Amino acid sequence: KTINKKKYYFGENGKAYTGTKTVSHYLCHFDKKGVMYRQIDKNKKMVALTYDDGPSIYTPKILKTLKANDAVATFFVVGSRVSTYSDTVKSEYKMHCQIGNHSYNHPILTKVGADTIKKEISKTNDAVKKVTGEKPIIMRPPGGATNSTVKKNVKMPMIIWSVDTLDWKTRNAESTKKAVLDHVKDGDIVLMHDLYDATATASQTIIPELVKRGYQLVTVSELAQCRGSKLKNGKSYFSFKKK
Ligand code: ZN
Numbered sequence: 001k002t003i004n005k006k007k008y009y010f011g012e013n014g015k016a017y018t019g020t021k022t023v024s025h026y027l028c029h030f031d032k033k034g035v036m037y038r039q040i041d042k043n044k045k046m047v048a049l050t051y052d053d054g055p056s057i058y059t060p061k062i063l064k065t066l067k068a069n070d071a072v073a074t075f076f077v078v079g080s081r082v083s084t085y086s087d088t089v090k091s092e093y094k095m096h097c098q099i100g101n102h103s104y105n106h107p108i109l110t111k112v113g114a115d116t117i118k119k120e121i122s123k124t125n126d127a128v129k130k131v132t133g134e135k136p137i138i139m140r141p142p143g144g145a146t147n148s149t150v151k152k153n154v155k156m157p158m159i160i161w162s163v164d165t166l167d168w169k170t171r172n173a174e175s176t177k178k179a180v181l182d183h184v185k186d187g188d189i190v191l192m193h194d195l196y197d198a199t200a201t202a203s204q205t206i207i208p209e210l211v212k213r214g215y216q217l218v219t220v221s222e223l224a225q226c227r228g229s230k231l232k233n234g235k236s237y238f239s240f241k242k243k
Contacts, residue, residue: 008034020225027226029096032051038072038096040226045186046216048223048240049073050161052102052140053168054194055085055092060201063091069207071217072097075194076140076159079104079124086131089197093224098219099126101139102155109154117153138220138231146236157231161191162239167199167222176202181209187227187241189220 008016008021009030016034020027022042027036040046051062051073059075066073075092077099082089092099103109104127112120125135139156146158165179169199176199180190192199210217224231227240 007036007167009036015213027222038142040216040222041216042226044216045182045214046218047210048188048189048218048220048224049192049203049210050076050100050140050159050189050220051192051194051199052076053078053086053106055081056195058197058200059085059088059194060091061197062203063088063095063097064096065200065204065207066217067095069211069217071207071211072219072222073217074098074100074138074159074220076100076102077124077128078102078106079120079127080106082124082127082131083193089128089131093134096139096219099128099132099134100159100220101128101136103139103142108143108145109141109150110147113152114149117150121154122155151234151236155233157233158236159189160236160238161189163188163190165190165192165197165199165202167196168193171196171198173198173201173205177205179204184210184215186215187210187223187239189223189237189239 010016017030018032018034020029023055030034030036075097094230098114101124104123109117129135138159139154140159163183165176167176223240229240
């Protein structure tokens with residue numbers, strides 16, 4: 001049974017589905033009126049591209065590429081930048097990209113105390129909510145650094161990565177492209193940074209090439225959900241491979 005051409009999907013009670021629902025082997029998103037705006041085939045390959053440290057002046061270039069390829073990504077935003085780039089955050093949200101928490105001032109959380117950790121997280125969640133109306137439900141610790149104090153005080157699922165592009169170090173589009181395209185596999189979480197023009201340029205190749213290879217570009221939460229993983233607060237996740 002294909003649902004590809006259906007705009008609505010009705011449950012057994014005759015009511016149109018809203019929110020996120022699994023229909024057959026598809027994860028589907030419906031808006032409040034029941035119109036389906038996105039569907040992911042759980043049986044097909046998928047990957048979550050993630051961009052940290054933004055938003056920045058280069059983020060719109062990435063969004064444009066995503067849009068042109070009917071793709072989404074996850075943006076782990078730095079809270080202190082959110083109000084300056086509120087229009088960009090709004091665009092991310094409207095495109096159904098996921099907005100994650102990357103702390104407020106980007107300290108290495110293993111080097112600060114419990115109170116600072118809590119403030120870094122809550123201030124960013126509040127800053128995003130002010131712009132989009134929704135608080136992030138996942139976070140990425142700066143530098144990927146965690147310890148027991150971080151785990152205890154973050155109180156959100158912590159998303160690390162399985163493909164590290166080192167784009168922040170090389171700032172070279174060619175090397176970022178290679179880092180992704182030579183290594184990416186089904187279920188990977190790819191780490192990039194929307195703070196560099198080279199990364200936005202690399203994304204102009206990476207995104208259509210992944211689509212061409214048959215990957216669905218999904219958010220971190222979609223990837224977790226498609227792979228049957230219920231995210232737990234304080235736990236670290238590196239990828240979501242097929243079980
Ligand atoms: Zn960072």
